[in-house]
Each structure stands twice: as C-alpha cells, then as structure tokens.
Amino acid sequence: MxxxxxxxxxxxxxxxxxxxxxxxxxxxxxxxxxxxxxxxxxxxxxxxxxxxxxxxxxxxxxxxxxxxxxxxxxxxxxxxxxxxxxxxxxxxxxxxxxxxxxxxxxxxxxxxxxxxxxxxMWKGGGQGSKNLIVVTLGTGVGGGIIVEGKVLTGAIGAGGEIGHIHVEDDEAECCGCGNKGCLEQYASATGITRLAVRKLAESDKESILRGGEISAKTVFDAVKQKDALAIEIAQEFGKYLGDGLSVIAGVVNPETIVIGGGVSKAGEVLMEYIKPHFIKNVFHANRDVKFALATLGNxxxxxxxxxxxxxx
Amino acid sequence: MxxxxxxxxxxxxxxxxxxxxxxxxxxxxxxxxxxxxxxxxxxxxxxxxxxxxxxxxxxxxxxxxxxxxxxxxxxxxxxxxxxxxxxxxxxxxxxxxxxxxxxxxxxxxxxxxxxxxxxxMWKGGGQGSKNLIVVTLGTGVGGGIIVEGKVLTGAIGAGGEIGHIHVEDDEAECCGCGNKGCLEQYASATGITRLAVRKLAESDKESILRGGEISAKTVFDAVKQKDALAIEIAQEFGKYLGDGLSVIAGVVNPETIVIGGGVSKAGEVLMEYIKPHFIKNVFHANRDVKFALATLGNxxxxxxxxxxxxxx
Structure with a gap:
C-alpha cells in the first residue's frame, strides 16, 4: 500500500x-x-x-x-x-x-x-479551491492554471505561461522572450524596478527612492511609507497585473487567484493596487474571485x- | 448496450x-x-x-x-x-x-x-485536436475552451467567456455586460458594424460602404473588393481579435483555434487580418497554433x- x-x-x-x-x-x-x-x-x-x-x-x-x-x-x-x-x-x-x-x-x-x-492548491494559499490561477512574481512572471484540480498543461506543456501575455502595445524594450509588452515587463521584480527607474527619470517629484537602491522591495517599502512617487509606480504595476488577471480569469473562471514569488513578500498591500483594476474590467461572473497570497514559498x-x- | x-x-x-x-x-x-x-x-x-x-x-x-x-x-x-x-x-x-x-x-x-x-472538436473544424479555443463571432462573441478533450467549465460555469475579456482602455461606450472595452465590442458582428460606422464618420475616404447597409457582411464583401476603408476596419477588427486570441492562447496553449459564428462566413479572408497580430504578440511556444473555420454551423x-x- x-x-x-x-x-x-x-x-x-x-x-x-x-x-x-x-x-x-x-x-x-x-x-x-x-x-x-x-x-x-x-x-x-x-x-x-x-x-x-x-x-x-x-x-x-x-x-x-x-x-x-x-x-x-x-x-x-x-x-x-x-x-x-x-x-x-x-x-x-x-x-x-x-x-x-x-x-x-x-x-x-x-x-x-x-x-x-x-x-x-494542495497545501498552500489556494487550499479548498479546485479552479485556480497561481501567478509567481519573481525575476520573471510564472504561472500555473489549475482546472478542476488538475494542471492545465496545454498542447506542448506551455499552458499557464501568463508572464508572456501581451498587455501593452506601446513598449519599446524587448522582453526576454523577444516580444514587446509582455506582462512580465511590468509585474515581475525586474519589471517593477524598470517601471521605477522610468518613473524617477520622467518625474521631478520628491521621493525617498531617489539616490537609493531601486528594487521591487524598496518600491513597496516606500509605498508603505506613503511615498507619492512609489504609489504611482505601484498603481502602474497594479493596472497591468489587475487587467491581465481579469483576462485570465475571463478565460478560466477560477475560484481563487494566488499571488506568490519574491514580490509577494510585500504582502496584502499588493492587493490594494491589483484588485481595483481587476474588479473594474473582469466579467461579472468573476467579480467574487478570492485573492490569496502564496504560503509555501520555495x-x-x-x-x-x-x-x-x-x-x- | x-x-x-x-x-x-x-x-x-x-x-x-x-x-x-x-x-x-x-x-x-x-x-x-x-x-x-x-x-x-x-x-x-x-x-x-x-x-x-x-x-x-x-x-x-x-x-x-x-x-x-x-x-x-x-x-x-x-x-x-x-x-x-x-x-x-x-x-x-x-x-x-x-x-x-x-x-x-x-x-x-x-x-x-x-x-x-x-x-x-468532435466533428467540426477542430477535429484531431484535444486542446482548442473556439470563438464564435455572432451578434456577440462567445467562446469555448477545450482542455485535453474536455470543456473548461470553470468554478461556476463561466469558463471560456472570452467575449468579455478587456482589450481596450479607451472605450466610451458600454458593452452589454456593463463593462467598457470588451472583445465583443470589436469582434462581434455588432462590433464590426460599430467600428465601420465610426470609421465612416471619422474619415473622408471614398468607400463603397458609404450610403449602403453597414454590416459585418458588407464590410468583408468590401474588403474582398479591396475597398481601402473596409480594409482599415478589418485591420482594426483583426488587431483586437488577434491580440485577444494571443492572450488566450498564452493561458491555454491550444493546438487549434476554431473561428465560427455568422462573421466566419466571410471565410479565409478573416485569417489575413487576425493572424499577423496573433503571431506578433503570442508567446513563441504558441506560434504554430493552427487556425480553422468552424464547419458545423448551427x-x-x-x-x-x-x-x-x-x-x-
């Protein structure tokens, strides 16, 4: 046995x-x-x-x-x-x-x-749900879709590659995958840093981010200190990720969306920036989807x- | 038996x-x-x-x-x-x-x-594939996702509701669902008519569409006659649908995308406007996805x- x-x-x-x-x-x-x-x-x-x-x-x-x-x-x-x-x-x-x-x-x-x-799904932030989107915000953006308790593998194993869905037409820089305007370019740790560097260069606003190390962690630490420029960066991140997740939810109709990876260590504050965009644009049948943080880490x-x- | x-x-x-x-x-x-x-x-x-x-x-x-x-x-x-x-x-x-x-x-x-x-999948345009996206371009845009031969139903039966994925931030009119910027507003028969009416009002260009009945059918008939304005409308339609399908493919990694509904009666010409946008923005693992027309009709x-x- x-x-x-x-x-x-x-x-x-x-x-x-x-x-x-x-x-x-x-x-x-x-x-x-x-x-x-x-x-x-x-x-x-x-x-x-x-x-x-x-x-x-x-x-x-x-x-x-x-x-x-x-x-x-x-x-x-x-x-x-x-x-x-x-x-x-x-x-x-x-x-x-x-x-x-x-x-x-x-x-x-x-x-x-x-x-x-x-x-x-089994032992982490998605326990109790059988239909889930798990998005991992690390160096890149990874993902996994669970449908009725099973992994959505796809034709050749590329199901759930949600880091490379197209979310922006007006992007000049290439993603690691070769395309332009992938979700990963805005919602990964690297992407958030990129948004921050751009925003600091474009804006004259005072910010505790100026002169220091720029990373997803320092951005969200600054957000927690109510730094206005950091909040603008978080809003941009939240718009891309919230809109992107609304589309993915429209396709799969999940019970729960689990957010993991290094960026998720910022905690519940992430949801404040993601959820309003998600709710605004998602199909009404998905408006009650639960958001949860991943709990199993590595x-x-x-x-x-x-x-x-x-x-x- | x-x-x-x-x-x-x-x-x-x-x-x-x-x-x-x-x-x-x-x-x-x-x-x-x-x-x-x-x-x-x-x-x-x-x-x-x-x-x-x-x-x-x-x-x-x-x-x-x-x-x-x-x-x-x-x-x-x-x-x-x-x-x-x-x-x-x-x-x-x-x-x-x-x-x-x-x-x-x-x-x-x-x-x-x-x-x-x-x-x-069983007897129509998707025969031979087990992972499919079927998009139905009728009065609205309907959809169905097949994963390993089974319908992706979702948590409450709203899986595959791809007509209402968000594809445009700058939309003033509401979709039937209450949101703004849904795929259905650009890729359904009604949506194509709406794009055409807008384009005719904005542009001074000559077109065989002027003065006649405006519908998805008359637009694609004019495209076949190489009407420049009708081609612009088809390009706009193709951009929204091609980009939208690239995102959905990024989530589900299908073998085949089947296009059906009244609009699909325009035939293979549709693919000329959809596929370039799809190929441009889709994750590379999905670049060989087959496109097919639905064959079972009603x-x-x-x-x-x-x-x-x-x-x-």
Whole structure:
C-alpha cells in the first residue's frame, strides 16, 4: 500500500527534494546540486541516486512509495516529455520513462511553475479551491492554471505561461522572450524596478527612492511609507497585473487567484493596487474571485510535484 | 448496450434536437419552440416529451440510449446546475436532475458556447485536436475552451467567456455586460458594424460602404473588393481579435483555434487580418497554433451536447 511519495523541484543550480506521506505531510527535505554539464545528462541519475539513498535511510519498502513527481523549468507535456529546457541543457526526451527505468516506481513530470501552482492548491494559499490561477512574481512572471484540480498543461506543456501575455502595445524594450509588452515587463521584480527607474527619470517629484537602491522591495517599502512617487509606480504595476488577471480569469473562471514569488513578500498591500483594476474590467461572473497570497514559498514545487503523482 | 445519444441545444426561441449514433452520425434532427413563459418551466418537460416521442418513433429501446446532452445559454457548472439563464427565464436549479427524473437516462448539461466548442472538436473544424479555443463571432462573441478533450467549465460555469475579456482602455461606450472595452465590442458582428460606422464618420475616404447597409457582411464583401476603408476596419477588427486570441492562447496553449459564428462566413479572408497580430504578440511556444473555420454551423450545439454525454 502506498504510504509515501517524493516531490522533486529541479532548478538551474540546485534540485530540491521532499519526502512526504500521502496525506501531504513533509517528512524530510534536502537539496543536491544541479549538474548541467554534458547536456544535463547527470541530473536525473543524480536525483534517482539521492532518492534511493533516502529510501534506504528511512528503511522504506519501495512498494510503499506511490511514486516520484518532478517539476522542471521548461515545457513538459502531460506524458512527461520535456520539449527543451535550455537552463538544464536538455533537449526533448521523456523524464517519466528515464526515471522510471532507474527507480521502478511511477513517475510524473510537469513544468515547474505549473507544479508549484498545484502545490499551492494542495497545501498552500489556494487550499479548498479546485479552479485556480497561481501567478509567481519573481525575476520573471510564472504561472500555473489549475482546472478542476488538475494542471492545465496545454498542447506542448506551455499552458499557464501568463508572464508572456501581451498587455501593452506601446513598449519599446524587448522582453526576454523577444516580444514587446509582455506582462512580465511590468509585474515581475525586474519589471517593477524598470517601471521605477522610468518613473524617477520622467518625474521631478520628491521621493525617498531617489539616490537609493531601486528594487521591487524598496518600491513597496516606500509605498508603505506613503511615498507619492512609489504609489504611482505601484498603481502602474497594479493596472497591468489587475487587467491581465481579469483576462485570465475571463478565460478560466477560477475560484481563487494566488499571488506568490519574491514580490509577494510585500504582502496584502499588493492587493490594494491589483484588485481595483481587476474588479473594474473582469466579467461579472468573476467579480467574487478570492485573492490569496502564496504560503509555501520555495517548497511549492516539491509539494506540487508530489501531488502530481497522487492526482494521476 | 449504448447505441444512441441525444443532443439538445436550447435557444431563446427554438430548441434544436439531434438523434445520433454513438459514433457521432446525425440520424435525425428537428426543432421545437422554446416556451419561456412561466419562468421557462415548460422548456425541459417539452424537451423530454419530444425525446420520448422520438424514441417511440424510432422504435429504440431506452436501454440503448447512452443519454441526453443539453446546452443552454447561461453559466452551467460541471454538475449540470444552471446559475441563472435570463433569456430562458431560469433561476438556479439542476438541469441534470430535472431531466433525469423524467427520462431515466443519464443527462449532462453545459453552457451552449462551451458545448458548441466540444462539437467542433468532435466533428467540426477542430477535429484531431484535444486542446482548442473556439470563438464564435455572432451578434456577440462567445467562446469555448477545450482542455485535453474536455470543456473548461470553470468554478461556476463561466469558463471560456472570452467575449468579455478587456482589450481596450479607451472605450466610451458600454458593452452589454456593463463593462467598457470588451472583445465583443470589436469582434462581434455588432462590433464590426460599430467600428465601420465610426470609421465612416471619422474619415473622408471614398468607400463603397458609404450610403449602403453597414454590416459585418458588407464590410468583408468590401474588403474582398479591396475597398481601402473596409480594409482599415478589418485591420482594426483583426488587431483586437488577434491580440485577444494571443492572450488566450498564452493561458491555454491550444493546438487549434476554431473561428465560427455568422462573421466566419466571410471565410479565409478573416485569417489575413487576425493572424499577423496573433503571431506578433503570442508567446513563441504558441506560434504554430493552427487556425480553422468552424464547419458545423448551427448544428455545433447538438453535436457538442451529445459528445458531453459520451465524454462523461
């Protein structure tokens, strides 16, 4: 009988691993380095070895392991095939088959942002909802859409790539993806810094931001001190994100929108700037959508990848 | 053994009914009036009676009927509960339970636009794809999102309401939904007419549209005759719809986008105006999404509601 499940979150420099019981209690977590050399060919064998060691250490019988879930940064389809993950040096191959051949337990795989969304549904800010939008405001903007308790993977694993929806026609600078006017250019930590630098250059207004370090954190710290210029920056951020989320909600009709990533550490103040724009432009059936902050932080990926196995 | 299935599409004035074999061959179709008086309380009993008569007429054994699928204009959740359908006089109740109590066969129900999308996936322009966006350009803009072969219903049945995603900040007129700047205001038949009337008033350019009847049809007929002003209108339409679809594709990562409704009768010329904007702004993973015209016309609803039963 299945008692345990492993959740794995592969990042560009470290792999996070979690050992859970099937109720979702995190019994142990640890990290190993991500060896991206030789086209990332060591990554999955390293993970398998680490899991086998943990199984031995915990004196668990392999028959008690429900499986291993894996989240990785790249498009991964519902069959567990990754379609290029440049950060890891990976081309196109089946993560599922590769790991199952070594470990002889069921393996499921998904895009890291999608899997983190599933984690927030299961044990984080989205608990109790089955239809969610999870938006992660970090260096970039990541996202995951959950529909009736399952990740919206899409045709080739690019479902929920909401950082790159087009929200502004009049943008001169390119996004990392090559397009212009992506949500990520305004709502990520980097995007907020960019908005702040622009605003400081355009405006003569006094601001505690002038002369200091400019980051999403310093902007929202200044907002909390009622700095007028910082508030203008937050309003701009809120307009793009609120409008963008209203469109995404129009497509998926969620119960809850969960906001995570480094920027979300600013806390509830974010909602003051996002929600008015969301409410103004969203279709009336979505006006009661709940907003919540993510609660799992960097553990969302290991929770979600474990859940991927249990949901299968 | 199940051999047959019924598909029902409830409209404001008529109910369309289809009798199919389980492979999806349409064996018979007919219509009955939609009696909206007395809070629409006759509608479902009328449908049940009509189906019972058809079963008798065709000398089918009830045990051979897989079930009855129903599409109706309103938010209908995945349990078959309608949450107000104003056009039919309906409040909130279970379509599924009401019809099952009379007919004693399985009943499934869904929003009419979502169900029509499922029909286009099964036997129409989206055949062969499991992840689709279907957009219906009629008096309004309706939509349906199909994820891994199933309708994206959403929390309260408002999934895929893409006519009301916000695409324009600078709109003075209200949409029927009460918001301003909805996709429907630019991409529906009514919206195209509105764009045309505006353009004709603003511009001094000669046009074969001047003095005649203005409709989506006359605009696209003029486009085919290379009328410069009509082309400007089509470009504006294409920008809103292409950009809007690029955002929706960013959320759902479809294989195919199917365009239906009265406006789609203009044919392939529509794609010339939609696709360049779509390609320009869509996330690169979605750049190869196929575009197709809907092929089932007004029968999409009966096909899709039948499929709803077979997918359950």
């Amino acid at each position: 299945s008692k345990y499940v492993f959740g794995v979150d592969i990042g560009g420099t470290t792999v996070k691993l979690g050992f859970f019981d099937v109720e979702g209690n995190l019994l142990d977590k640890w990290e190993i380095p991500t060896r991206t050399e030789e086209d990332g060919s060591h990554i999955l064998p390293d993970i398998a070895k680490s899991i086998q060691e943990k199984i031995a250490e915990k004196q668990v019988n392999v028959s008690e392991v429900a499986g291993v879930g894996v989240g990785a940064p790249g498009p991964i389809d519902s069959e567990g095939v990754v379609h290029k993950a440049v950060n890891l040096g990976w081309g196109t191959f089946s993560i599922k088959n590769t790991l199952e051949d070594i470990l002889h337990v069921p393996v499921m795989a998904g895009n890291d942002a999608n899997v983190a969304a599933l984690g927030e 553990d969302a990926g290991i929770y979600g990848s474990a859940k991927l196995v249990l949901e299968a | 199940s051999k047959y299935v019924f598909g029902v599409d409830i409209g404001g004035t008529t109910v369309k009914l289809g009798f199919f074999d389980v492979e999806g061959n349409l064996l018979d179709k007919w219509e009955i009036p939609t009696r909206t008086e007395e809070d629409g309380s006759h509608i479902l009993p009328d449908i049940a009676k009509s189906i019972q008569e058809k079963i008798a007429e065709k000398q089918v054994n009830v045990s051979e009927v897989a079930g009855v699928g129903v599409g109706a204009p309103g938010p209908i959740d995945s349990e078959g509960v309608v949450h107000k359908a104003v056009n039919l006089g309906w409040g909130t109740f279970s379509i599924k339970n009401t019809l099952e109590d009379i007919l004693h066969v399985p009943v499934m129900a869904g929003n009419d636009a979502n169900v029509a999308a499922l029909g286009e 029968d999409a609803g009966i096909y899709g509601s039948a499929k709803l039963v077979l997918e359950a």
